[in-house]
Amino acid sequence: MTDPRLSALFTPCLLVDEGRMMRNIDRLSKRALTLGVALRPHLKTTKSVAAARYVLKDGHGPATVSTLAEADAFAQAGINDILYGVGISPNKLDRVIALHRAGCRLTVLLDCAAQAEAVAAASKASGIAIPAMIEIDGDGHRSGLTAHGPALTQVGRILHDGGAELVGVLCHAGESYGAVGHAAQVLSAEQERQAVVDAATILRDAGLPCPVVSVGSTPTAHAAQNLDGVTELRAGVYVFFDLVMAGLEVCTVDDIALSVLTTVIGHQDAKGWTICDAGWMAMSRDRGTANQRVDQGYGLVCDASGAPIRGLYVKQANQEHGVIARHPDFNGDMPDLPVGTLLRILPNHACATAAQHQRYHVVPKDPDAALMVWDRFGGW
Amino acid sequence: MTDPRLSALFTPCLLVDEGRMMRNIDRLSKRALTLGVALRPHLKTTKSVAAARYVLKDGHGPATVSTLAEADAFAQAGINDILYGVGISPNKLDRVIALHRAGCRLTVLLDCAAQAEAVAAASKASGIAIPAMIEIDGDGHRSGLTAHGPALTQVGRILHDGGAELVGVLCHAGESYGAVGHAAQVLSAEQERQAVVDAATILRDAGLPCPVVSVGSTPTAHAAQNLDGVTELRAGVYVFFDLVMAGLEVCTVDDIALSVLTTVIGHQDAKGWTICDAGWMAMSRDRGTANQRVDQGYGLVCDASGAPIRGLYVKQANQEHGVIARHPDFNGDMPDLPVGTLLRILPNHACATAAQHQRYHVVPKDPDAALMVWDRFGGW
Numbered sequence: 001m002t003d004p005r006l007s008a009l010f011t012p013c014l015l016v017d018e019g020r021m022m023r024n025i026d027r028l029s030k031r032a033l034t035l036g037v038a039l040r041p042h043l044k045t046t047k048s049v050a051a052a053r054y055v056l057k058d059g060h061g062p063a064t065v066s067t068l069a070e071a072d073a074f075a076q077a078g079i080n081d082i083l084y085g086v087g088i089s090p091n092k093l094d095r096v097i098a099l100h101r102a103g104c105r106l107t108v109l110l111d112c113a114a115q116a117e118a119v120a121a122a123s124k125a126s127g128i129a130i131p132a133m134i135e136i137d138g139d140g141h142r143s144g145l146t147a148h149g150p151a152l153t154q155v156g157r158i159l160h161d162g163g164a165e166l167v168g169v170l171c172h173a174g175e176s177y178g179a180v181g182h183a184a185q186v187l188s189a190e191q192e193r194q195a196v197v198d199a200a201t202i203l204r205d206a207g208l209p210c211p212v213v214s215v216g217s218t219p220t221a222h223a224a225q226n227l228d229g230v231t232e233l234r235a236g237v238y239v240f241f242d243l244v245m246a247g248l249e250v251c252t253v254d255d256i257a258l259s260v261l262t263t264v265i266g267h268q269d270a271k272g273w274t275i276c277d278a279g280w281m282a283m284s285r286d287r288g289t290a291n292q293r294v295d296q297g298y299g300l301v302c303d304a305s306g307a308p309i310r311g312l313y314v315k316q317a318n319q320e321h322g323v324i325a326r327h328p329d330f331n332g333d334m335p336d337l338p339v340g341t342l343l344r345i346l347p348n349h350a351c352a353t354a355a356q357h358q359r360y361h362v363v364p365k366d367p368d369a370a371l372m373v374w375d376r377f378g379g380w
Numbered sequence: 381m382t383d384p385r386l387s388a389l390f391t392p393c394l395l396v397d398e399g400r401m402m403r404n405i406d407r408l409s410k411r412a413l414t415l416g417v418a419l420r421p422h423l424k425t426t427k428s429v430a431a432a433r434y435v436l437k438d439g440h441g442p443a444t445v446s447t448l449a450e451a452d453a454f455a456q457a458g459i460n461d462i463l464y465g466v467g468i469s470p471n472k473l474d475r476v477i478a479l480h481r482a483g484c485r486l487t488v489l490l491d492c493a494a495q496a497e498a499v500a501a502a503s504k505a506s507g508i509a510i511p512a513m514i515e516i517d518g519d520g521h522r523s524g525l526t527a528h529g530p531a532l533t534q535v536g537r538i539l540h541d542g543g544a545e546l547v548g549v550l551c552h553a554g555e556s557y558g559a560v561g562h563a564a565q566v567l568s569a570e571q572e573r574q575a576v577v578d579a580a581t582i583l584r585d586a587g588l589p590c591p592v593v594s595v596g597s598t599p600t601a602h603a604a605q606n607l608d609g610v611t612e613l614r615a616g617v618y619v620f621f622d623l624v625m626a627g628l629e630v631c632t633v634d635d636i637a638l639s640v641l642t643t644v645i646g647h648q649d650a651k652g653w654t655i656c657d658a659g660w661m662a663m664s665r666d667r668g669t670a671n672q673r674v675d676q677g678y679g680l681v682c683d684a685s686g687a688p689i690r691g692l693y694v695k696q697a698n699q700e701h702g703v704i705a706r707h708p709d710f711n712g713d714m715p716d717l718p719v720g721t722l723l724r725i726l727p728n729h730a731c732a733t734a735a736q737h738q739r740y741h742v743v744p745k746d747p748d749a750a751l752m753v754w755d756r757f758g759g760w
Contacts, residue, residue, distance in 0.1 A: 010448075011471070012760060044699060066661075066700045068390075086700045087645035087655060090720045091391070111646055114719040142701055143646050143655055174698070265467035266491055266523050275467060275523055281446075282760075285665035285732055318554070319424060319731055320446045320466045321522055339494040340470045351699055352665055356735070358759050379738050380392060380662075 002304045002342050005363070005371050011263040012282035014357040015344060016051075016374070017306065019365040020257035021239060025055055028221060028238050035227045040064050040083060040214065042236030045351045048360060049077040050374035055239060064234050068095045069379045075104035083107045083214075085172075085234070087135065087143055090118040097126045107131040107167055111145050116155045120162025129165040133212065134203075138195030139188070141174030147199035153206040160208050168212030169199040172234070176219040180293070181249050185223035192220050197229035219250050240350035243300060247292035253300065253308060258354060259344040260299070261361070262322065264337050273315075274324040274337045278345050280317040286352035294329070298322060299345035306344050309335060314345055382684045382722050385743070385751050391643040392662035394737040395724060396431075396754070397686065399745040400637035401619060405435055408601060408618050415607045420444050420463060420594065422616030425731045428740060429457040430754035435619060444614050448475045449759045455484035463487045463594075465552075465614070467515065467523055470498040477506045487511040487547055491525050496535045500542025509545040513592065514583075518575030519568070521554030527579035533586040540588050548592030549579040552614070556599040560673070561629050565603035572600050577609035599630050620730035623680060627672035633680065633688060638734060639724040640679070641741070642702065644717050653695075654704040654717050658725050660697040666732035674709070678702060679725035686724050689715060694725055 006015075032039035041055045044066035052074060056063060061081030065071050071082050072095075080103055088096070088108040099106045110116055110132055123130045134155055137144030145151050160166040173192035179185045192215045203210040215227065216234030218241075227233065240258040241251040262278035280298065289296040298314035301324055311330030316323045322345070326334055337343070347353035354360075355378060362372040386395075412419035421435045424446035432454060436443060441461030445451050451462050452475075460483055468476070468488040479486045490496055490512060503510045514535055517524030525531050527549075540546040553572035559565045572595045583590040595607065596614030607613065620638040621631040642658035660678065669676040678694035681704055691710030696703045702725070706714055717723070727733035734740075735758060742752040 007471075010475075010760060011469075086657065089391075089643045089645045089657065091387075091643055095390075112719065115646070118720075137648075140651075142698060142703065143648070263469045263471055265469045266495070268517075268523070271520075277466065277469065280666075280732070281735060281758075285667070286660075287665070287667075318522060323522065339492065340498075352660070355661060356758075378661075378736075380390060 006261060006304055006342055009261055009361055011261050011342070012278040013261050014354060014360050015259045015261050016240070016360045016362045017257045018362050020255060021054065022365070024238055024241055024255060024257060028235060031222065032233050035224060035233065037227050037230055038062060038232040040232050040234045041239070042066070042085065042234055043070060043074060045236040045239055045354065046376065047354070047378065048374045048376040049073065051239065051360070052077065052079065062232070064236070067380050068092060069377065071099055071104065071106055073377055075099055075102060080104050083109070083133070085109055087111060088115055088119065093118060093122040096130060097122060097128055100128045100130070105131060107133055109133050109135050109170060110155070111135040111143055113151065113155055113158055116158035116164070117162070120158055120164045123163040129163060131165040131167045132159050133167050133170045133214065134199070136169050136171045136195050136199045138171040138192045139173055139175040141172070144171065147195055147202060152199055152202055153208065156203050156206065156208040166209050168210045168214065169196045169203065170214040171196040173215070173217045173220045176217045177244070177248070179219060179248065182223055185219045185248070185250070186225055189220035189224035193224065193227060193230055200229065218245060219248055222250050237350050240354070242350040243296045243346055243348045244288040244292070247289050247294060253346065256346050258350045259302065259306065259346050260353065261304070262343050262345055264339050264341040264343065266339065272325055272334055274334070276322045276324055276343060277320060278314070278322040279320040281319050282356055283314065283317060283322065283345060283347060284349065284352035284356050286349040288348040296348060299347050302344040302346060304342040304344060386641060386684055386722055389641055389741055391641050391722070392658040393641050394734060394740050395639045395641050396620070396740045396742045397637045398742050400635060401434065402745070404618055404621055404635060404637060408615060411602065412613050415604060415613065417607050417610055418442060418612040420612045420614045421619070422446070422465065422614055423450055423454060425616040425619055425734065426756065427734070427758065428754045428756040429453065431619065431740070432457065432459065442612070444616070447760045448472060449757065451479055451484065451486055453757055455479055455482060460484050463489070463513070465489055467491060468495055468499065473498060473502040476510060477502060477508055480508045480510070485511060487513055489513050489515050489550060490535070491515040491523055493531065493535055493538055496538035496544070497542070500538055500544045503543040509543060511545040511547045512539050513547050513550045513594065514579070516549050516551045516575050516579045518551040518572045519553055519555040521552070524551065527575050527582060532579055532582055533588065536583050536586065536588045546589050548590045548594065549576045549583065550594040551576040553595070553597045553600045556597045557624070557628070559599060559628065562603055565599045565628070565630070566605055569600035569604035572597070573604065573607060573610055580609065598625060599628055602630050617730050620734070622730040623676045623726055623728045624668040624672070627669050627674060633726065636726050638730045639682065639686065639726050640733065641684070642723050642725055644719050644721040644723065646719065652705055652714055654714070656702045656704055656723060657700060658694070658702040659700040661699050662736055663694065663697060663702065663725060663727060664729065664732035664736050666729040668728040676728060679727050682724040682726060684722040684724060
């Protein structure tokens, strides 16, 4: 018998399991405490003020965001220490200044002289010393300077001498999303740590300030053995977790707090297909498990209570159709899933799936309590 | 010198080229006229009332939608003949009835007896004969009954005898998205036509009504040589077109009316990478060209005016970072793209990319006119 709280929802929609989410948040909070670093959660996964209240201890930060729209929304909600963790461009500095004027200490990120010059010029013009961090490339993943190249101190000096506030150095071990298992992630975390600690030493040796030394990604944050020399830890998707993280063994499938509630809308019996109303518009086009050991298609199928149905996954997706089929690894029978059956789909990538929706329907820890609704936002 | 109307926008954001869009709309309108069928445009691509006014001749329909949220929004805007083109489930019928009561003739789609029984029961209970079409499977793509199986007349009879309104049959040649070139698409269109015309004949021979015979997909709509026995044509993505459609040779790259405006935020010179602020959040995770002859990554790079920059594409994407690199097919030099440079990225799949945004910034045909803003919506 399906939970009547779920039967009342219109599908497809996003569900959050409050108990699992609280457990995930608690797990990383305790790690940060043990490792002796501050936690600066990345709010790009949830993009929800209500969810941020669970993640941030005192409600004011520190926090990380991926867009200035997030910075605006969270600043309005009273979060006043925010790192904008994407390389700044000159055409965004007006909004950075406006956030400072509204009382939010927004720190920007950069990795080249042209950006540093723009930040310094905007600092001088506005009279606000914009806090800036230098991104360090620890694994060749995407952005950042190498700690040992000549550009690091050059960029640091442009900021420091030009009127901006040189806050420190930051590294994101993006390659850790390909590091399967704890041992590989321990190595990735140490590489990330070493890169920023080296950079901090070089800046300080050059007479430049570097109070903050920041590392983080969900896999490395859960694996780091020591964070000597590091002052803060960042992670985002750990709040919900997802099939990609389960495939890396950072969590188990039972830790995944986000799912999409869907209704069965048809069958193609000859092919063994059940059609549901969670297509890629509801799941996103993210195929993050495609190159993992187990390819989970567009998601793992659970019953309405959230218990996985052995061997079923979303094999393919069109805009508003999900095709549920037997996983190639499974030889058992398909269960009977008549038209109208409610199911939950666990997503490949929580950030991408959540972004397809405008709100969360939260299943509270208390089985007798009503569902909660948390708005979420998008845009830039 | 970059168009100052674009420099004033915050990136990443969605751009529409009004002139190209009008040309695309005109092209299919003329085809439908020549083929002697009504055009029922699919509004799932644009999800915008302002865009729908360009697509719908008299502003009231007919139209196709993929969600009831679209039906609600377009009904409120005065569109009163809408087909909901995704298999109906019993838990959605309350909203279908509510739309009828609000003056919108909403037609539902189904392909099994359980759905037909639910629609018939809701028709009886509400006193509204819900218009319903039977989906026909012409190519094994996804949903639908085969025209020649016993279920077709059984489902038709449940609807007709049970108090619903049996409107007709519908086929969508989903496999045509894999049919490269005009000749293959002509065959796909004929297969689609044959499937529904056969189904209509069988229903009529059984004494059941079948006034509407509907076909459509963007590739087949542009290829069909004759539509004898068909009464209406559906297509959606043709309004904007995209790289997937260009890869199928349904359009050229110069027909693509949708792009994402982005700013250069960094470089990794050793790798030949330029980093921009259009990541997968702005482009979507859709990799629809991955299995085409030319894999366009996450999109084709153009200058701010929309002219393609030879050999550049978005090689990979993170949430808010796009990595622009030289296409493997290209041996030329990379142009100099300093931090702050504005670029446009043409998307793989217009439906998916547009869904990541809340509004369109429309570049009008008149080069001296101000940009227009069209709101778009999402959700279910």
